[in-house]
Amino acid sequence: MRKEYSKELQVIKDEILLMSTVTEKMLSDSIFALRNQDVELAKSVIDRDDLVDKKEIDLQLEVGRIIATQGPVATDLRRMASAYKIITNLERIADLAVNISKRVIELADETYMKALIDIPKESELAEQLLKLSIQAFIEEDISGLKNVAALEDEIDALNVEIHRECIEYMMADRKNVFQGSIFSTIGSYLERIGDHATNIFETVYYISTGDYIDFNDLDEKIIDKSQKKNK
Amino acid sequence: MDNKVKFNTKNLDLFYGDFQALKSINMEICENEVTAFIGPSGCGKSTFLRCLNRMNDLIDCVDIKGEIIFDGKDINGDIDVINLRTRVGMVFQKPNPFPMSIYDNIAYGPKCQGLKDKAKLDTIVKDSLERAALWDEVKDRLNKSALGLSGGQQQRLCIARTIAMNPEVILMDEPTSALDPIATLKIEDLMQSLKKLYTIIIVTHSMQQAGRISDKTAFFLMGEVIEFNETPKIFTNPDDKRTEDYITGRFG
Amino acid sequence: MTQKIKDTIVKGVVYLATGITLCVLLFIIGFIFIKGIGLINWNFISRDYNDTTFYAFVQESNSPTTLDEKVQENKSDYDKKYETPLEAPVYVESIGAEITKVLYKNYTTEKEQFIISYISKGSPLLSAVNSNGTSIDVSTDFVLESVNGNEFTGMSTEEVKTLINDQSGELKIKMVEPGGGIRSNIITTLYMILLSLVVALPIGIFGAIYLTEYAKPGKIVNAIRFAAECLAGIPSIIFGLFGMAFFVVALNFQISLLSGSLTVAIILLPVIIRSTEEALKTVPIAFREGSLALGATKLQTIFKIILPCAVPGIATAVLLSIGRVIGESAALLLTAGTVAQIPGTLFSPGSTLTVQAYYVTKEEGNIEMACAIGIVIIVIVIILNILSRIASDKLNVFNKE
Numbered sequence: 023m024r025k026e027y028s029k030e031l032q033v034i035k036d037e038i039l040l041m042s043t044v045t046e047k048m049l050s051d052s053i054f055a056l057r058n059q060d061v062e063l064a065k066s067v068i069d070r071d072d073l074v075d076k077k078e079i080d081l082q083l084e085v086g087r088i089i090a091t092q093g094p095v096a097t098d099l100r101r102m103a104s105a106y107k108i109i110t111n112l113e114r115i116a117d118l119a120v121n122i123s124k125r126v127i128e129l130a131d132e133t134y135m136k137a138l139i140d141i142p143k144e145s146e147l148a149e150q151l152l153k154l155s156i157q158a159f160i161e162e163d164i165s166g167l168k169n170v171a172a173l174e175d176e177i178d179a180l181n182v183e184i185h186r187e188c189i190e191y192m193m194a195d196r197k198n199v200f201q202g203s204i205f206s207t208i209g210s211y212l213e214r215i216g217d218h219a220t221n222i223f224e225t226v227y228y229i230s231t232g233d234y235i236d237f238n239d240l241d242e243k244i245i246d247k248s249q250k251k252n253k
Numbered sequence: 254m255d256n257k258v259k260f261n262t263k264n265l266d267l268f269y270g271d272f273q274a275l276k277s278i279n280m281e282i283c284e285n286e287v288t289a290f291i292g293p294s295g296c297g298k299s300t301f302l303r304c305l306n307r308m309n310d311l312i313d314c315v316d317i318k319g320e321i322i323f324d325g326k327d328i329n330g331d332i333d334v335i336n337l338r339t340r341v342g343m344v345f346q347k348p349n350p351f352p353m354s355i356y357d358n359i360a361y362g363p364k365c366q367g368l369k370d371k372a373k374l375d376t377i378v379k380d381s382l383e384r385a386a387l388w389d390e391v392k393d394r395l396n397k398s399a400l401g402l403s404g405g406q407q408q409r410l411c412i413a414r415t416i417a418m419n420p421e422v423i424l425m426d427e428p429t430s431a432l433d434p435i436a437t438l439k440i441e442d443l444m445q446s447l448k449k450l451y452t453i454i455i456v457t458h459s460m461q462q463a464g465r466i467s468d469k470t471a472f473f474l475m476g477e478v479i480e481f482n483e484t485p486k487i488f489t490n491p492d493d494k495r496t497e498d499y500i501t502g503r504f505g
Numbered sequence: 506m507t508q509k510i511k512d513t514i515v516k517g518v519v520y521l522a523t524g525i526t527l528c529v530l531l532f533i534i535g536f537i538f539i540k541g542i543g544l545i546n547w548n549f550i551s552r553d554y555n556d557t558t559f560y561a562f563v564q565e566s567n568s569p570t571t572l573d574e575k576v577q578e579n580k581s582d583y584d585k586k587y588e589t590p591l592e593a594p595v596y597v598e599s600i601g602a603e604i605t606k607v608l609y610k611n612y613t614t615e616k617e618q619f620i621i622s623y624i625s626k627g628s629p630l631l632s633a634v635n636s637n638g639t640s641i642d643v644s645t646d647f648v649l650e651s652v653n654g655n656e657f658t659g660m661s662t663e664e665v666k667t668l669i670n671d672q673s674g675e676l677k678i679k680m681v682e683p684g685g686g687i688r689s690n691i692i693t694t695l696y697m698i699l700l701s702l703v704v705a706l707p708i709g710i711f712g713a714i715y716l717t718e719y720a721k722p723g724k725i726v727n728a729i730r731f732a733a734e735c736l737a738g739i740p741s742i743i744f745g746l747f748g749m750a751f752f753v754v755a756l757n758f759q760i761s762l763l764s765g766s767l768t769v770a771i772i773l774l775p776v777i778i779r780s781t782e783e784a785l786k787t788v789p790i791a792f793r794e795g796s797l798a799l800g801a802t803k804l805q806t807i808f809k810i811i812l813p814c815a816v817p818g819i820a821t822a823v824l825l826s827i828g829r830v831i832g833e834s835a836a837l838l839l840t841a842g843t844v845a846q847i848p849g850t851l852f853s854p855g856s857t858l859t860v861q862a863y864y865v866t867k868e869e870g871n872i873e874m875a876c877a878i879g880i881v882i883i884v885i886v887i888i889l890n891i892l893s894r895i896a897s898d899k900l901n902v903f904n905k906e
Contacts, residue, residue, distance in 0.1 A: 024438060026445050026465065083489075090488035091464035308798060313721065339800035349791035351810055352902035361809070362799035400903065411795070418799060 027092050034085060034105055035160055038112070041077050042156040044070065045112050046149055048119040049215065053145040055126045056208070057138055064123035074116040081109045100232065104225035108159060111218040115152065118211045118218075125204050135191055135198045141208055144180040147173055148215045155222035164230050170223045174237055177216040184209035256283035259422060259452045260305060265319035267300060267309070267476075274300045276476045277319070282469075287444060287453045289463035289484065292473030293504065298456045301473070302424050305454065306341040307334050324421075339366065342415035346427040348407035350399035350414075355382075355391050358399045358410055362418045377417050384450075385413035386443055405436025409443065416447075423447065425455040429462065441466050460500050464488050472496045534883070541876030548646075549877060552686025554845035554861065558650070561633040561641050563600060563676045594622050595662045599670045600678075601628025604649060606662045618681075619649045619657055619665055633678075648681035687878060689847045693762070693855035694885075696848060697841070698830045700766035701773055702823065708770075709777025710812075710819065716778070717785040718807055737775035744772050745836035753840055763851040765841025769833055773826045780825060784818020785811060813902050820897030827889050831882060834859040858882050 048067050055063040085105050088094070094102050151173045154166050185206050192202035220237055227235050260282040267275035275297045282288050290298035300309065307328060309315045320327045328337055339362070350358050359378040368374060378395070382388040387409045391402070399410055408428060415423055425444075429437040444453055444466050457463050463470050464484060471481040472493075480487060480496045491497045498504045594605040603623035609616050622645060624630055630643045649665070651657060653672055657665050669676070720726040748768030758764040788811050796806040812819075834857075842854030843864045856864060862878040865871040 025442050086489055087485040091485055093461040093464060306798065308794065311794065311797065335800050335802060338798055343794075343798035345791060345794060345798075347791055349789070349795040351792060351795065352814060361796070362801070365796075365799065365801040365805045365809070398902075414795075414799065 027088075027094070027098070030088050030092065031098075031101065034081070034088070034102075037077070037081055037084070038105060038108055039156065039160055041074065041081065041109070041112050042152065044074055044077070045116045045119065046152055048074070048116055049122075049145060049149055049152070052119045052122040052126065053142055055123060056129070057142060059126070059130055059132075061127055061130045064126040067123040068120050071116055071120045074113055078109050078113040082106060085109070097229065100229045104159070104229050107225045108156075108222050111221050115215050115218045118215050122208055122211050125208055129201065129204060132201055135195075135201050138205075140180055140184050140187070141205065141212070144177055144184065144209065144212045145215075147177050147180065148212050148219060151177070151216055152219040152222070155219045155226065158223055158226040159229075162226065162229060164223075164227050167223075167227070170220060171237055174216055174220050177213055181209045181213040256285055258282070259284045259323070260454075261322040262304075263320040263322065265301075265304065265317070265321060267297075267304065267318075268316040269312075270314050274476050275304075278478055280471060280478060280481055282452065282454060284452050285448060285450075286468040287448050287455065287466050289467035289470045290454070290456045290473055291458075291460055291463045291470060291499075293499070294458075296473040297476040298471075298473040299426055302426055302454060302456050303343075305422070305424055306338050306343055308343065310334065339418045340420050341422045341424060342418055342420035343424040343426065344408070344411050344415055344428045347431050348404055348411055350402070350407050350410050352398065352400055354396045355399045355402070355410060356395040359414050359417045362414060366418075381413040381417040382410075384416050384447065385409045386439070386446075387413055403436070405432050405439055408432060408436070408440060412440070412443065412447075416451075420451065422452045422454065425453065427456055427458055430458060437462070460488075472499060474499070537876045537879040537883070540873055541878070541880045544873055544877035545880055549686050550691070550881070551688055552682070553684050553689050553847075554686060555684045556648075557682040557684070559635055559641070559680060559682070561630075561635060561643060561678045561680050563629050563633045563678055591617065592662045595666050597666045597669050599672070600630050600676070602630055604662060604665065606665075619662070621645050621647050621649065643680070646683055648683060649678060650681060651679040653677050685874075687845075687858065687861060687881065689845050690856055690858045690861040690878070691881070691885075692847050693841075694831060694857040694859075696762055696855070697766055697769060697837070697857050698827050700762065700851075701769040701830055702826060704767060705770035705773040705777055705826065706823070709774050709822070710781050712774070713778045713781035713785055714807060714812075717782055718803070718811070733775040733778050736771075737779065740835070741772055741833055742835040742839075744768055745839035747771075748836060748840040759852055760840060760842040760854045761852040762841060762848040762855055765837045765855075765857075768836050768840045769830050772833065772836060773829055776825050776829060777822045780822035781815065781819055784815035784821070787818065788814040816900045816902065817897045820893050820900065824890065824893045827893075828886060831857070831886060832859060833857070834863050838863065858885075 048070055051063055052067045054060065055067065085102055089099075089102050092098075151170060154170055154173070158164055158166055158170075188202040188206040188209075191198040224235060224237070227233070258281045260280070262278050262280050265275055265278040266273065278301060290302060292298050303309045304317065304321060305323075305328075309317070317329055319329075321329055323337070323341070326332060351361060353361075356378055359381050360374045363374060363377055368377075379388065382391060387406060390406060391410075394401075399407065402410060408431075412423070412428075429440050432440065441462065444455070447453060448468075455463075455467065467484045469482065470484045470487045472479045472487065472491075472495075474495055480491055480493045482492070487496060488500060491500065495504075589608045590605055591608055592606045594603045596603045601624065602621050604619050605622040606617060606619050609618050621630070621643070624643070624645060633641045633643050635641050649657065652669050653676060655668055657668070660668070716726060716729060720729075745768060748764055748771070752758045752764035752767050753760055756764075758767075792810050792814065793806055796810045797803070801809070837857055837860050841856065841860070843856045843860055844854045845856050845861055845864075846853070848855035858878050858881060862875040862882075865878070866875040
């Protein structure tokens with residue numbers, strides 16, 4: 023039944039997967055560029071943003087078209103509404119990767135005040151979180167709820183740690199203020215990316231259950247519920 | 254899509270006595286596409302559909318002006334109506350299987366064309382039912398009356414009956430309005446698979462249906478075509494205010 | 506006056522009307538049954554109306570058969586009704602039968618005659634043949650008139666016995682098979698039904714097809730319909746007069762089965778056209794459209810789709826027609842005659858049951874027989890009704906599995 027609609031839904035999922043892959047690559051490339059002070063790579067990340075922006079518009083039109091012509095209801099409707107949100111979130115993540123790359127260009131001629139440890143770690147976690155959420159969307163499986171919550175907490179903690187460290191360095195030596203503020207900002211960018219990824223997972227949760235959850239006050243009950251839903 | 258134009262109407266006017274039911278219709282309908290006609294009741298969409306295989310001949314006091322070019326010939330001119338109807342089949346609003354066996358229903362058309370070869374008829378019946386996704390459901394009861402089938406099955410039988418004539422175009426006049434949602438979806442899926450082989454023109458009261466299945470949509474109002482465009486375009490950003498009003502339900 | 510009382514009164518009137526109708530109906534049927542049932546038996550149905558006289562050739566038995574157990578109850582009610590025994594029965598050995606002298610008296614005649622009142626087993630009468638050599642089914646109630654040319658008139662039973670026993674060799678006995686039955690009328694009625702339907706059905710059906718499928722609505726069609734309706738309202742005696750003038754005289758068909766059935770066919774036409782038309786009109790337009798949209802021609806559509814769908818309606822038309830033929834008397838009286846015989850050819854006359862009922866009532870004042878015929882007619886109508894209902898169920902395309 024509804025062969026045509028099922029086909030179209032699959033196309034949307036494939037496209038979102040593609041878009042998220044591009045976004046992930048942009049994120050990892052921007053962090054790679056940061057570590058190696060690779061301006062060329064940073065510029066290529068910035069260039070790739072146009073691609074993601076175009077994809078966002080295309081996908082939004084396509085989802086709009088499907089909503090207009092196929093008139094989805096219930097889960098189908100939630101899927102389409104969520105797809106809209108996911109696309110926006112992915113685009114925001116790509117924008118943040120671009121921001122990081124811009125900072126990389128700003129830092130091109132600097133010698134780093136210390137080796138980068140927490141930032142790559144945070145970015146890795148954010149990337150993992152994004153992958154998890156997109157995976158959850160493709161498979162419509164929210165069993166990773168606990169992992170997502172844990173990852174988010176970890177990212178938040180790392181961000182706080184980065185801020186604290188940057189402030190320490192900046193207080194120790196005024197020369198570090200420029201670098202310190204940028205690294206601190208990058209930390210915040212990554213935290214934002216984590217938030218967007220969590221948002222994506224929240225929409226998947228919405229698709230599956232029709233409810234919204236707030237990761238800020240997540241309790242056992244909701245986790246239980248989600249696990250039940252998956253059985 | 255750059256499909257070949259199948260039907261091309263030029264300044265088509267149609268009168269029921271003094272009442273003008275169609276006003277200067279100009280439309281190009283392409284091959285292997287699903288074209289949907291939507292519009293409020295009495296807007297002329299069914300009338301226009303019936304012009305395409307001259308079913309309006311059955312009604313007295315109908316006067317048609319203008320041209321309907323089908324494969325290079327004006328079908329209102331001097332053509333063989335029987336031949337036209339074998340090439341342009343029609344499925345109606347209410348399932349109307351003849352009160353005979355399933356087999357005879359399918360074989361009726363070919364038999365009327367003088368086909369008597371039993372083996373050939375058997376093949377036609379099987380092929381048609383398979384294409385209409387009905388074969389598995391009825392293969393064991395081909396000699397039972399078609400009236401024993403469910404509404405949805407009856408309608409698919411009518412589609413199979415039309416396919417048996419191997420037409421180029423299938424006209425459908427609100428084919429699912431008498432069916433339940435499940436049967437409706439089956440017919441819609443069927444149309445999607447048939448579109449590769451035939452040109453399908455469908456009149457529908459359900460805008461959602463037009464959206465789901467058609468490639469192009471024409472919006473009729475008071476005997477005029479207000480807008481004829483790609484379906485997504487009509488449903489996301491129609492050019493005409495009246496189309497917008499109709500599809501958003503703010504009509505009238 | 507309250508609404509409730511008004512309602513009660515109206516309701517009472519409705520019930521009363523129904524009651525009266527039912528009573529009248531029951532009274533009529535009851536009258537016919539009570540009057541006529543006495544006559545109904547196998548002889549009544551299987552015998553001709555008129556007496557049949559013939560010669561029977563009987564081989565006289567050499568060893569006289571003896572009287573075995575007699576069953577006097579063999580005699581039918583009909584005969585008992587009109588025959589009064591004058592002398593005691595006498596057994597005639599040479600023909601192995603008992604004869605009785607009776608006084609026969611009915612509405613028109615009164616005479617003394619000798620009848621066979623009993624035939625014993627092994628009687629030579631059982632192997633009697635006629636002049637052509639075909640065997641005759643001699644049974645009790647047959648009247649004996651002469652043997653080898655010697656008339657029995659005026660003799661006593663004993664004298665007749667002696668006369669017969671005196672003969673030797675082959676006996677040539679003049680016998681009369683008594684009439685009073687209606688076999689010929691039943692058969693004539695069936696012929697009439699068949700012939701008139703054969704003529705009227707095709708014409709009526711094709712006429713109805715023209716009116717519903719071909720004719721453009723307008724003055725002409727309305728005129729035809731009006732004519733058909735008027736035709737249905739004209740008293741049948743008018744048709745009878747026309748049939749008499751046209752078929753009997755002008756076409757020189759004589760007063761015959763043919764003239765009668767053609768006249769009745771004309772009477773049937775409006776009935777058949779009307780009901781066939783109604784039947785055709787009830788065939789959904791969707792079937793026509795469906796058929797035409799498949800590239801069938803109009804003729805194919807009519808004969809393969811519409812007519813089969815209209816079969817139940819046409820069956821109703823046939824049923825009504827049969828009723829009409831059976832009930833028809835005035836027109837047939839003038840065109841098919843009142844001769845109670847099985848018509849040998851299309852051009853011989855014959856009277857149907859109703860005509861016969863009219864005839865016996867009017868000419869002989871024999872109400873009992875008319876009522877008995879009435880019973881037979883009712884039975885025939887019921888049987889035909891059931892038959893045609895079964896047939897129309899079988900033919901109904903909508904009933905098929």
